[in-house]
Amino acid sequence: MLDTIKRAIIPVTALALTILAIGLATFDARWLLALILTVPVVLLGVYDRHQKTWTITRNYPVAGRIRWVFYKLRPYLRSYIVEDDLSGTPYSFDARNLIHARARGETDTQPFGTERDTSHVDYHWLMHSIAPEDDPDPAPRVHVGNDQTTKPYSASILNVSAMSFGSLSANAIQALNIGAKQGGYYHDTGEGGVSDHHSKHGGDLVWELGSGYFGARTKDGKFDPEMFRDTATRDQVKMTEIKLSQGAKPGHGGMLPGAKVTAEIARIRGIEQGKDCLSPRGHKAFSTPIEMLEFAAQMRELSGGKPVGLKLCIGQPYEVFAIMKAIMKTGIKPEFIVVDGGEGGTGAAPLELSDWVGMPLTEGLILMRNALVGCGLKNDIKLVASGKVYSGMGLAHNIALGADWCNAARAFMLSVGCIQSQRCHLDTCPTGVTTQNAARQRGLIPEVQGERAARFHCKTIEALVDMVAAAGLKHPSELQPHHLMHRVGPESALPMDLIHSFLPENILNEAPEDTLYADWWAAAQAESFRSATDLVKRRAKANQDVALS
Numbered sequence: 001m002l003d004t005i006k007r008a009i010i011p012v013t014a015l016a017l018t019i020l021a022i023g024l025a026t027f028d029a030r031w032l033l034a035l036i037l038t039v040p041v042v043l044l045g046v047y048d049r050h051q052k053t054w055t056i057t058r059n060y061p062v063a064g065r066i067r068w069v070f071y072k073l074r075p076y077l078r079s080y081i082v083e084d085d086l087s088g089t090p091y092s093f094d095a096r097n098l099i100h101a102r103a104r105g106e107t108d109t110q111p112f113g114t115e116r117d118t119s120h121v122d123y124h125w126l127m128h129s130i131a132p133e134d135d136p137d138p139a140p141r142v143h144v145g146n147d148q149t150t151k152p153y154s155a156s157i158l159n160v161s162a163m164s165f166g167s168l169s170a171n172a173i174q175a176l177n178i179g180a181k182q183g184g185y186y187h188d189t190g191e192g193g194v195s196d197h198h199s200k201h202g203g204d205l206v207w208e209l210g211s212g213y214f215g216a217r218t219k220d221g222k223f224d225p226e227m228f229r230d231t232a233t234r235d236q237v238k239m240t241e242i243k244l245s246q247g248a249k250p251g252h253g254g255m256l257p258g259a260k261v262t263a264e265i266a267r268i269r270g271i272e273q274g275k276d277c278l279s280p281r282g283h284k285a286f287s288t289p290i291e292m293l294e295f296a297a298q299m300r301e302l303s304g305g306k307p308v309g310l311k312l313c314i315g316q317p318y319e320v321f322a323i324m325k326a327i328m329k330t331g332i333k334p335e336f337i338v339v340d341g342g343e344g345g346t347g348a349a350p351l352e353l354s355d356w357v358g359m360p361l362t363e364g365l366i367l368m369r370n371a372l373v374g375c376g377l378k379n380d381i382k383l384v385a386s387g388k389v390y391s392g393m394g395l396a397h398n399i400a401l402g403a404d405w406c407n408a409a410r411a412f413m414l415s416v417g418c419i420q421s422q423r424c425h426l427d428t429c430p431t432g433v434t435t436q437n438a439a440r441q442r443g444l445i446p447e448v449q450g451e452r453a454a455r456f457h458c459k460t461i462e463a464l465v466d467m468v469a470a471a472g473l474k475h476p477s478e479l480q481p482h483h484l485m486h487r488v489g490p491e492s493a494l495p496m497d498l499i500h501s502f503l504p505e506n507i508l509n510e511a512p513e514d515t516l517y518a519d520w521w522a523a524a525q526a527e528s529f530r531s532a533t534d535l536v537k538r539r540a541k542a543n544q545d546v547a548l549s
Contacts, residue, residue: 075422085115090343095390096414102459103415103452124486126396127495129472136469139184139461140476142404144239144335146380148297150305152335153204153238156185157464157476158395158457161386161407162208162243162311164192166256166265166277167424168413171444172433175416177203178450183457188407191243191254191279193268194231201450205236208311209299210243210254212279214269223285223295225302232303239335240299242292244283244312247340247387248349250358251315253279255349259427260436289326289526297332307335309384313342314364315357317517318531321524324375324508329526333380337372338407339364341387361387362401366500369402374508374515378402390414392463400479401496415456416449 041062048054048061057064070077078088085094094115101108116123145152160180165173167190180187180203188206189198193215198205209216209228216228232240245251256265256277266273286292292310300308314320327333341361359367365385372378385403389395390411398406414420417431424434432444468476471483481497488494501516512521525532 079420090388091390091410091414091420096420099390099411099414099456103456105455108459108463119487119490121487121489124397124484126393126400126467126471127483127485128470131472133469133472133474136465136473137475138465140465140468142382142477144307144382146333146335148300148333149307149335151303151307153186153307155382155405156183156457156461157399157405158389158460159185159206159405159407160187160412160453161409162188162190162241162246163409163413164190164214164254164256165195165197165268166192166260166436167434169429169432169435169441169444170195170197170264171441171446172413172416172449173197174200174446175444175449176412176453177201177205178446179412179416179453179457180204182451183454185457186238188241192256192265194234194237195264195268199234199236201446202236204238206239206241206309207232207237208241208243210279211281211283212254212269212277213285214271217270219270221280221284225298228299229302232299232306237303237306239307239309240303241309241311241338242283242296242299244292244310245315245340245358246311247313247342247358247361249353250313250342251281252350252353253281255279257425257427262436265436288528289322290330292323293326293330293332293334296334309336309338310334311338311340311386313340314359314367316531317367317520318523319529320367320371321508321517321521322526322529324371324377325524326526327377327381328375328509333377335380336382336384336404337368338384338386339368339403341365341385343387361385361398365398365401365403366502370501370503370515370517371508373402373505374503374512374517376506376509378505390460392460392465392467395460395464396467396476396479397484399476400481400484401500402502404477412453412456415453417444417452 045061048057048064051058054064056067079093083093086092098108140157142155142157143152144155160176173195174197177187177198178201181201186204186206187198189208191208191210191212191214194205194207212221213223215231216224218224231237249255254277258274258276261271261274261277263273269277271277286295296308296310300306310323339361341364342358343360365383369378369383372381372383382404383402384405384407385398386407386409388410389398389406389408395406410418413433416433418433419431421430423429427435427437429435429440432441435441464476468474468479471479473479481500481502482495484496485493486496486499488499503515507515508517508521512518515521523531523533
């Protein structure tokens, strides 16, 4: 390669000197401009022609690089020019525009009717009433606590889902917390620990503890009870949460690229600066359902009696039932369970895990609802839905399926300035939301964006209240599956309780064999997350019995 460049230097230099001589002789600036433009292109062409790494530029010097330019621009061109309003992913232009409009205080009304295809199989709607409610609850909230709680909490219907400092910038964390303070909702810290940026503005916090135990870990990565007590007993921390898995990468553990592990983040998490931070796949503090609940009880005691919850993306159904059996065996009841949909998340995740692992929110939410109701535990344990919620309809949909409230991550990111550039994992976020680069963070003013987050929350709750009133109800908790209609074909639609199965109370205790979960219930055991039976053999026998009958 060096020999090739050396051989090219003589003719290129001769060309440059010739153009320079003509320019100087004629005192014509155009020749000098030609020199400035031509020589670098010629040198680049010589390099491209003889390099051995890229086939496209070796065959098409310089011109082949045009492909790279459009390849880099493709996400932006597609997002702003090519896609229609409803087809973009992960959030359509319509969804992003709604969030931004509400956050900025602009009108969110729409003229000329819906743009959605109401005959499409994905279309669903809320059934309204001829007798709407005149006086719906304008600020619906949920009581979080049971007979084991000494410091219950009143939660908003919509809150900020788990996003760590590190995954998000300091300014973004501050903006979200300012919004939580102004809007009266909570801000989940994510598993990165409670930072000064979470604490600065006094918004309610839910402290999430993942398998890395960041903020409450010993030097060898184990749980430190004393460190946990010091933070969990702060007035600002209203609840704590055990993260078992998350929708973006279930079974993998949290990921923070080394480029984003600054000295401050390393100090807060108790890790090494500049190196990838990978949480263990599983917890060291427990390995069985019973041990997990005992750990939750320890966290509740250390926090002074504050609610403690579990967060997971659902995988094997029998593991959910194992948790239910452990709750009934030990009597230890977490105050809430967060179901994270497989559609998540906000940060870096391996593509295969993000695309193909983890139960989507609707199916996971219904399964957990059926587990809690079927075991008679739903009144004591609140159910939370987390996954792509950004509108009143999204809230209504999840609450009708069994959720008590919803958490949102990306919607709140969009409310504080995110433009879905999808560079969260590269530390090059153009709006300063997901970068540790101080120059990029400069554009995000926490006080300005925090007010926008609070405004987005307020407008979204107002939209939900309008829908609840239209259905003839006073509080969102009155929504039921039969209030939702969903297309099952271009010419037919059914209420959700005829599409999915919703168990009656206590049936898993009284007659589990009469439910569609019979095999998974039999496989669940309180003492282990492993299957207690051979599901394949059990189902084969069940199929044989059906055939014989």
